[in-house]
Amino acid sequence: MSKTENLAQHLEKLHINNMYKNDFYWTWDKTDDELDAIFTVADALRDLRERNISTKIFDSGLGISIFRDNSTRTRFSFASACNLLGLDIKDLDEKTSQIAHGETVRETANMVSFMADVIGIRDDMFIEEGHKYQKTFMDALDEGYEKGILEQRPTLVNLQCDVDHPTQAMADMLHVIHEMGGVENLKGKKVAMTWAYSPSYGKPLSVPQGIVGLFTRFGMDVTLAHPEGYEILPEVEEIAAKNAEASGGSFKKVTSMEEAFKDADIVYPKSWAPFKAMEKRTQLYREGDKAGIDALEKELLAQNAEHKDWSCTEDMMKLTKDGKALYMHCLPADITGLSCVEGEVDNSVFDRYIEPLYKEASFKPYIIAAMIFLSNVKDPVAVLRDLEKRGDKRKEV
Amino acid sequence: MSKTENLAQHLEKLHINNMYKNDFYWTWDKTDDELDAIFTVADALRDLRERNISTKIFDSGLGISIFRDNSTRTRFSFASACNLLGLDIKDLDEKTSQIAHGETVRETANMVSFMADVIGIRDDMFIEEGHKYQKTFMDALDEGYEKGILEQRPTLVNLQCDVDHPTQAMADMLHVIHEMGGVENLKGKKVAMTWAYSPSYGKPLSVPQGIVGLFTRFGMDVTLAHPEGYEILPEVEEIAAKNAEASGGSFKKVTSMEEAFKDADIVYPKSWAPFKAMEKRTQLYREGDKAGIDALEKELLAQNAEHKDWSCTEDMMKLTKDGKALYMHCLPADITGLSCVEGEVDNSVFDRYIEPLYKEASFKPYIIAAMIFLSNVKDPVAVLRDLEKRGDKRKEV
């Protein structure tokens, strides 16, 4: 039996009727079966592609991407996913088109979506803004579709907001599942999601939030570690705690990197901005207080600099399980002695893990494609089987 | 009988032999049958898409878009139309490629068109320049095709020039036809194309020109209203007058918004720049007179500010037929109390018409697709029927 047929049989058993025509904002909106379905379809699409079988489910149609923050990796992952399924990509560049929040979002959302099947949005810069923007955008499309303005209701893939970064966290988890030899081997594994020092400023909180919000669902012991002041959104901590309870794992918070790394199977050391500062920054931007923003930036960099010992050094790695924890990062990392003088991780550590790090990243296009697939196809099992049966070549050989 | 078959039978009766391999500059270049064909094909393409039937007539090929002015709506409409028919879109960004007029246009036109089936150009900023640029570009492609440099002669879709904005005017008219329940119901309808105050500066004249140049062909009573100094191109006024005479309608000019709105079935209040000022601005740009341009801008804004009473208020709407005229706009509008302090239209009026406004916009991708279809397909009736008969799915479901 082919791998894809195996996966199709697994997919058949899942309760996923709610995914069709639905958006993907946060992993904690989704049931376990729905997340399982995404992993399953991602693996199936990858299997088909490896076997040079076309996975185009769209003959035409657009994937609209909106990046309100710089991006290379996610931009190419979204473009790759769209291409894999047969969609053309069209970037909405807000600098030239001058879009603001509120009423104009409603209008723009409809104006760019006449032929859109998928919308991918990254908006992670400001606490309380990113998710709101995505929600406003998609609500406008609901209305447009109901009123017959749009022939179809495009579905959302959240490419990172202020709350979650689901395509990252899901790709990370699929990587972990493969590294650990199956989801059944995750129970009891110790995960350290920890803050790390970086000379840069203002990185979003959505990666640590996404990781603790998702990884706690698999019966693992998840530790969130950061210096005082670098808290994440309290509502996400609550979600993580509830997840852990439900899955038979645990979730705890510590203020020491060493404690988190101790005996860890998986470490995810990464910089992010202090929560309070992010809230303040949002306020300063709203007020257009340029001087205030500059002053805040200086203050934050000084605050960061007090925690240079939060770094994934060789010594730190020795604390982990057999000194061989799986090192993870969403990339790009700030690498000590390579991209900066002092950063998140030692060059020798990073270099040793390059292969798994790139593999980790390689799941993202398939995760995004699976999200699009499951929200656009009514009977995903039948369509997967049909693609395999038809066996159209992806490329001539 | 399907809607598409109905439309195909209507299309069969029209004399449209001249459309194949031809460009679309202005609506008044085209016969009534040719415009009818565009509306008909637009409706058919929309019908097929609604029924999830592929309308790809290109297996490969490029649609080249050139935007010499900012654009979101038209940019996405052109991209959507190309995608609907199977063309990839490639933007020619002039800022990076540094293209000028004249000889270089001839060269660039050929260099970017080796695989191009369609060229879409917006060049609306300068009186006497926009159309000239499009003409120079397409003449160069004629030559390139004749000499065997290009394997095909791409056709033009004018995405707005200094004279006409045909994709806008045609989408607007198709909206009117649908709202009024058919083209046969347009005779005697009263249309008010009026200037409106906006705090912005220098909007092109091509929308009012396009509207009076097209709407006068349907037996309607079209009134053009604007303050002194905001005249449109005299040659377009002449065309409108001739059209009205031929179609059994009327065309008149007034200098009062109230007069135009009185008993109107359709109102189209919109800001545009004073004609003389646009001519002067073109001259100043040619001379590179930056100070002169700045001075002119101040002068114009002051001139605009004398006409703040030209606004589509609730009171103004009450003057229209049963107080319920169809409000139209090409979007984005300057909305009083929403996007500006005083603008083209009251927020409450605009908000009441959001649904028809978005519908109006939704016709543009199909109008553009119909223009491309009719200029690229020799026997459009046969191809429409063939698409329906084949019934290839646009997307898996």
Added chain:
Amino acid sequence: MSKTENLAQHLEKLHINNMYKNDFYWTWDKTDDELDAIFTVADALRDLRERNISTKIFDSGLGISIFRDNSTRTRFSFASACNLLGLDIKDLDEKTSQIAHGETVRETANMVSFMADVIGIRDDMFIEEGHKYQKTFMDALDEGYEKGILEQRPTLVNLQCDVDHPTQAMADMLHVIHEMGGVENLKGKKVAMTWAYSPSYGKPLSVPQGIVGLFTRFGMDVTLAHPEGYEILPEVEEIAAKNAEASGGSFKKVTSMEEAFKDADIVYPKSWAPFKAMEKRTQLYREGDKAGIDALEKELLAQNAEHKDWSCTEDMMKLTKDGKALYMHCLPADITGLSCVEGEVDNSVFDRYIEPLYKEASFKPYIIAAMIFLSNVKDPVAVLRDLEKRGDKRKEV
């Protein structure tokens, strides 16, 4: 027998097993048969397109383009070639994504290539840098493919580096072959690759290098002419000399434009930067010495200005074979009295050769497509025949 079948029969006789899954850096890396194969496939793809036969060999997949220098012509040629074969194009814009050399190149290369079948890179600004960047990029993809990070190993098309500009030189040569009525007529033809004055600064050396490196392989008498100080890379001169010897032609260097033009069948007058200056500029950029760069620019422009007599005037053209040599240029040219006061070529000369110049350029998309075809298809003869046999229409007619 069709032209394509004729070409397929010729292709069948060539030894080209080494092309599959291989990169294209420099023409001198390739055997005569391999270059012949590219010309042959380019002609076949053009024949099929002329006959409205689809040449899509990819059902999905991405062509990634990276332009580290401005480009319109090559950018559109690459996009056209990808489109012709069924690939979507995705530009990696380095300004927004902030990519540097070294380790980050390795990472970025993998991150953008998950669905990439082809990578096209232009990096021609700095001596000793352009090729190195391409090599680093592709080596990283080798590693990524071996380690299972990438499902496929994308192949490179060098869109211009500091050493060669193979898509230009190959398109130029295919043009010459067609103009001369076949490759068998090239023996003994006299070619003048000469420097010409231009008021601009710092044009890459890769065009003259590419031309002498390639044209010497066809038994022609190639003369490289330039003022003192405008030498090209010595290793490329050596290659040209060896090629000439092997092919029964000749390669010589002169310091007089007149001497090179005398009795020439083909002239290619074009500006480039002095070699030593380019080396110095690279060093200044490495050191970030802005003042040094500005000073160097002034110095170079002054040096250039001493050689204004190196221009392809009408008088100069009279020296050539019957006064009718084939004038070639990669475009855009600096045209005396049109785009500049004094430039590379007289307006009247340039204007007389516009048709062949545009034809010359028209081969580039097909050359690039042939390179992609031959590096992605295992049995190119069978695939060409299959495309013709299937006869899928490129567009409805």
